[in-house]
Amino acid sequence: MTKGTASMGKKSGGKNHIYCRRCGKHSMNISTKVCSSCGYGKSTKLRSYNWKRPSKR
Numbered sequence: 001m002t003k004g005t006a007s008m009g010k011k012s013g014g015k016n017h018i019y020c021r022r023c024g025k026h027s028m029n030i031s032t033k034v035c036s037s038c039g040y041g042k043s044t045k046l047r048s049y050n051w052k053r054p055s056k057r
Contacts, residue, residue, distance in 0.1 A: 020028040023038040034040070039047030 016030060017026055017036075018028045018030055019026050020035040020038060020040055022040040023035060025035070025037045027037040028035045028040070032041075034042045035047075037047070039045070
């Protein structure tokens with residue numbers, strides 16, 4: 001029944017993301033080698049979606 005400090009120490013494992021070469025954000029996945037922010041490693045174009053942009057009214 002330990003939910004405190006002893007359990008939290010086990011959470012410090014490996015890291016999943018590193019800094020991206022293109023955008024500089026800490027969102028480059030190590031295993032898939034794809035940046036979740038700019039799409040580097042998957043496409044030469046920058047990752048962008050219409051739902052991300054503010055709509056014109």
